[in-house]
Amino acid sequence: MHNPALPLEGTDTYNDRIRIVLVETSHSGNIGAVARAMKNMGLGNLWLVNPKSFPDEASYARAAGASDVLDRAQVVGSLEEAIDDCVLVMGTSARGRKVPWPVMPPPEAAETASQASAGGSVALVFGRESNGLSNDELQHCHHHIHIPSNPEYSSLNLAMAVQVMCYELRMLYLRNLEGGEGSPYLKPMSAPGDAGWDVSPASVRDVEGFFGHLEQMLVDVEFHRRENPRQLMTRLRRLFQRARLDQMEVNILRGILTAAQKAAGKAPNQRQSTDGESSATGQEEGHV
Structure with missing residues (x-):
């Protein structure tokens, strides 16, 4: 049905304590794109709440080497089931709710999620492609995550929104690696003398x-x-x-x-x- 998955980077970055939860995804191809975005950044714990179609060929085709994330995805019938054992739940949302809710941008959300994951599972919840999460679903979240996109064109593709959060988690992971192991990934290489440059600086x-x-x-x-x-x-x-x-x-x-x-x-x-x-x-x- 699908191509073999590419190898994982390692169990240390395959962070099962942070789960990505997609609610009632309409297009299965988006599920595959989310799996790819997750694996790009070293995550692999995907939960699907009542997807319209899954598994199917479109989702695996869009996963492009991240089929193992789809293979182990948990499919449940409600958001409550997906977050029941979590110690922290964070949902993506636009601003402007009648009752203000604790809201933070992606970098702070990643920091909060990472810290909370030391005590148990953390859920990052993403809503439907058409209208996001309902007010009732958002009220199940401890915090709301707001991605500060262009207000004149603020709608993000589902996989893009997931990629933003996974990227922030990845950067945080690399910065926190012990012994400077993450440094080569974070430092720029722009001139002779930088780590990775192929020739020594001229005298x-x-x-x-x-x-x-x-x-x-x-x-x-x-x-x-x-x-x-x-x-x-x-x-x-x-x-x-x-x-x-x-x-x-x-x-x-x-x-x-x-x-x-x-x-x-x-x-x-x-x-x-x-x-x-x-x-x-x-x-x-x-x-x-």
Whole structure:
């Protein structure tokens, strides 16, 4: 009926104490999309309250590798059954109820749910695609979760709403991992020296050798005059320093400069070759 499920990330993130509860879902494909959203973020405890159609081919097709979440989904006849053993229930809702209810945005809701899950099961409840949760259903919730979407177009697809909450729970999980295990997932990688970058940062000596070579090449092609420099090299320095070059990038750039000098009939002088002897190695023939 469906393709085999992809392997789980691990039991530590397959958090069964936080259950996603869908109430009277109309389109079974949305159930599959929710399963995929959950598994993307390491969750797998899905409860379905009186779905119009489940299981069926559409739900498994939309799950795309998260069929195990659907296989173990609990189908019940009422919201009361889905939340009976929970210590905390949180329902998604728009603001504007006649009687105000405790409401929080997704990050705070994830924090609250995570803390409460230490004492038992927590339910995050999502309503129907057409009109969400009823007032009676919302009154079964300790807190309401409000996703601050664009007020001029605030309706979220069911799976998108679930993804928002699962993402916040995932980020919280990674931040709380002991020993910095979650750090590689959270830290940006944008420049040489960052964890995961493939080449070491260029040294000051290598970069200065490149700047000397660049200036000479610009002179050789009659683009730059040392006797009337204006701000050309200052601005080029600012440009390349902003880029934070790595060693391979310096090699490539110096190879390009050498090729340009040869094309202009200007062989690199001895000073340039000495300044960049190690950096330019292998670049004059255009190899990276």
